[in-house]
Amino acid sequence: MVTLNLGAAVIHSLAEIEYCTVGVPFLYNDLTTEDMRRNLDWLDAEMVDIDNEKLGFSFRAYLVKIAGQNVLVDACNGNHKNRPTALWQHQLDRTDFMDALKAAGVTPSDIDVVVCTHLHCDHVGWLTRLSDSEWVPTFPNARHVFSGKEFQFFQQKMETEGSAAANHGSFEDSVLPVTRSCRFDLVESDAVLIDEPAGSVRLMPSPGHSIDHVSVAISSQGQEAIVCGDAVHHPIQLDMPLMPMRADYDPKLAAQSRLSLLNHCADTGAWLLAGHFCKYPFALIERHQDVFRIKNRLSIGDKHGLD
Ligand SMILES: [Zn+2]
Numbered sequence: 464m465v466t467l468n469l470g471a472a473v474i475h476s477l478a479e480i481e482y483c484t485v486g487v488p489f490l491y492n493d494l495t496t497e498d499m500r501r502n503l504d505w506l507d508a509e510m511v512d513i514d515n516e517k518l519g520f521s522f523r524a525y526l527v528k529i530a531g532q533n534v535l536v537d538a539c540n541g542n543h544k545n546r547p548t549a550l551w552q553h554q555l556d557r558t559d560f561m562d563a564l565k566a567a568g569v570t571p572s573d574i575d576v577v578v579c580t581h582l583h584c585d586h587v588g589w590l591t592r593l594s595d596s597e598w599v600p601t602f603p604n605a606r607h608v609f610s611g612k613e614f615q616f617f618q619q620k621m622e623t624e625g626s627a628a629a630n631h632g633s634f635e636d637s638v639l640p641v642t643r644s645c646r647f648d649l650v651e652s653d654a655v656l657i658d659e660p661a662g663s664v665r666l667m668p669s670p671g672h673s674i675d676h677v678s679v680a681i682s683s684q685g686q687e688a689i690v691c692g693d694a695v696h697h698p699i700q701l702d703m704p705l706m707p708m709r710a711d712y713d714p715k716l717a718a719q720s721r722l723s724l725l726n727h728c729a730d731t732g733a734w735l736l737a738g739h740f741c742k743y744p745f746a747l748i749e750r751h752q753d754v755f756r757i758k759n760r761l762s763i764g765d766k767h768g769l770d
Pocket residue numbers: 583585586692693739
């Protein structure tokens with residue numbers, strides 16, 4: 464677990480899978496070997512594996528302790544989900560996510576707010592856990608916050624095309640159970656979730672990867688960190704910010720959102736918290752010619768120079 468102190472807030476990265484590799488086409492149809500080679504001067508072979516045509520990847524959520532509240536942003540893949548069409552998360556049985564939560568000094572009952580950047584299956588998994596063959600909320604006391612537009616889109620998809628069509632079944636087994644027994648709010652994509660003297664948590668629209676994808680901006684004492692969900696998947700998109708991801712709902716809109724987010728981070732010094740960036744749970748972005756690079760280029764073993 465790596466921790467960022469942000470003014471009066473503390474942000475823990477919660478890795479469910481800190482490092483794995485995925486085949487290049489899993490993420491990008493347009494990424495060439497030459498593109499990969501060009502980036503080897505700043506991304507090592509664990510992140511860009513040309514010989515095996517693979518990219519380094521993570522599945523990570525973030526726990527934000529701010530103004531006396533525990534806010535969980537995103538919820539990874541989860542355990543025991545039946546996913547014949549999403550094999551990377553089929554019947555996972557890992558303790559990493561819960562171990563990381565415990566290491567952060569928090570139990571599931573202590574989570575006050577859960578917010579998802581979007582409702583794809585690798586961002587909602589831990590919202591539920593299996594108990595006596597039933598999916599029950601993992602965070603029973605939390606207010607669950609989703610984009611209303613995103614929720615309604617997948618609700619309709621499930622009703623018209625069946626459960627498996629709505630994010631591999633995750634809308635039914637991971638999202639709907641919390642709406643039955645927990646407080647949940649369907650909000651606009653610029654909603655303010657917390658606004659206290661110690662800091663704020665607000666949504667930033669970053670649509671395109673999904674219909675109403677949001678980023679989550681945490682601010683405290685003049686510092687800012689942005690959990691970007693799938694607005695950016697892999698650091699190589701800093702070199703190619705307009706390159707679409709295979710599963711983007713609206714690739715052009717996703718590219719606009721990504722560019723605007725990276726410009727914002729480079730211009731303001733805001734931290735970029737990208738759940739799928741292996742090695743860089745907390746990244747500072749700088750300009751490089753007309754694209755971008757990660758400024759704090761240290762391995763995770765070095766703790767990124769953070770407390
Ligand atoms: Zn994702």
